[in-house]
Ligand code: AMP
C-alpha cells in the first residue's frame with residue numbers, strides 16, 4: 001500500500017463485487033475506487049455487468065488511492081431456465097469469444113430496454129430519451145436505468161419501488177434478454193484465463209435459485225467459487241453456499257455488490273478472505289491485479 005490509512009489498511013479488507021456507471025452503478029469507476037479507499041478497503045474488484053469498459057479508469061484511480069484493483073466482470077447467464085450471474089475475475093479483456101459474448105448480451109439488453117419502454121409508455125409517460133439520459137456513454141443498459149427514468153418522471157420514488165412494481169420480473173412490462181448457458185460461460189471465462197465465481201447463488205429473494213446438482217455441473221465445467229456472504233443471502237443460504245463449496249472443492253467469497261446510490265449496499269459490507277484472493281490470482285492467466 002502506498003497510502004496506508006490509520007488502523008484500517010493492510011489488514012486484508014477485500015470486496016470482490018462492485019458496479020460503476022459502466023453498467024448500473026451510479027458512480028464512475030474512479031468514484032467506486034475512491035469509495036473503497038474511503039471505507040478503508042485494501043482491495044476492490046470492479047465487476048460491471050457484461051463489460052470491462054470501466055477497468056482503465058478504475059486502474060488509474062486505484063494507483064492514485066493506493067488500493068489494489070481486481071479487474072472483473074459480472075456476466076448475465078442462465079442455467080436450467082434460471083438467471084444466474086457469473087463473476088469473472090482477471091479474464092483477458094481482449095479475448096475474442098468473451099468480447100463477442102459481451103457484445104451479444106449488451107446488444108440484446110438494448111433491444112429489451114427499448115421494448116420495455118414501449119410497453120411501459122402505453123400506461124406511463126416515458127420515452128427512450130428519458131432512459132438514454134440516465135445511461136453513461138456506452139454503459140451496459142439495465143432495468144436500473146429504466147428505474148432512474150421512472151423516478152425522474154415521478155412514477156416511482158426510487159429504484160427499489162420501480163423494481164417492486166413496474167419493472168418486476170412478473171410485471172406485464174417485463175421483457176427478458178439473451179443470455180448464454182452458464183456452463184458455456186464458465187468454459188469461456190476459463191478459456192479467457194479468468195476465474196469464474198457464481199454471484200449470490202442462493203438469493204431466493206431475487207427469484208428461483210439454482211439446484212445443487214446444477215452447481216456441481218458448473219464446478220465440473222470449471223467454476224472456481226461461490227459468493228456466500230452477500231446481503232441477498234439469508235444466514236442459512238450463506239451456510240448452504242459454504243457447505244456446498246466445501247463439498248465441491250470451491251472457494252467462498254463475500255462482497256457488497258455496491259451500486260453507489262442505486263442500492264443500500266455499503267461498499268465493504270461483506271469481505272473475502274486474503275487466501276481466497278490469493279488462490280483466485282494463482283488460477284488466473286488472463287490479466288493481472290493492479291497494485292499501487
Ligand atoms: P437487469 O439485469 O437489467 O434485468 O436488472 C437487474 C439488475 O438490477 C441487478 O443486477 C441489480 O443490479 C439491479 N437491481 C435488482 N433489484 C434492484 C432493486 N430493488 N433496487 C435497485 N437495483 C436493483
Ligand code: ZN
Pocket residue numbers: 019024025049259
Ligand atoms: Zn447491477
Ligand code: FE
Pocket residue numbers: 074085199200
Ligand atoms: Fe448480480
Ligand code: FE
Pocket residue numbers: 017019074199257
Ligand atoms: Fe452485481
